[in-house]
Amino acid sequence: AQKITQTQPGMFVQEKEAVTLDCTYDTSDPSYGLFWYKQPSSGEMIFLIYQGSYDQQNATEGRYSLNFQKARKSANLVISASQLGDSAMYFCAMREGRSGNNRLAFGKGNQVVVIP
């Protein structure tokens, strides 16, 4: 069964606008972690943001924020004030269990193209 679901088609975003990337997850473990990674056309994987299942507040890192809705099992990434350099694939990933189990399951990704 798919643990991470990212189903949005490729998105075009106007520079300086905000964009929301959807991610839903499936787990029965009460302890888990959610991650977002960016993969630009050069291919490297860049860690963006992390949300723990017990964290009370939504995670933020600069222009990135995570809209964590635990009851709906969703962990959407919000990128504010988009820049041309934000054009990339974005992957949502989940770690199940406590931090001792660090295997991440990845979704298929969301493609974002920022246009001037």
Added chain:
Amino acid sequence: NAGVTQTPKFRILKIGQSMTLQCTQDMNHNYMYWYRQDPGMGLKLIYYSVGAGITDKGEVPNGYNVSRSTTEDFPLRLELAAPSQTSVYFCASNLGQGAIGELFFGEGSRLTVL
């Protein structure tokens, strides 16, 4: 600080050939991983290791082998290469216990099997 280093970056293999993808990290991380990424897809876990001498299968281990003789190195061996193994391979590492689980990735190795 080099982080996670993978070699080679590109390789073309003929069907039936074998090769080893090298991965080394200089962050003294206990946990290391091999993922593959097929076109338009996310990453799938091949093998992982929680420390020297300990390895375990991930989601898609068939056709691969690994070893972990040192903390730094985690090579991935492809035996009898098949076209289905055409992919981009990523090595990653993290601290393990006590860490949030963020993975530090190498730059990837693009393998084509013809």
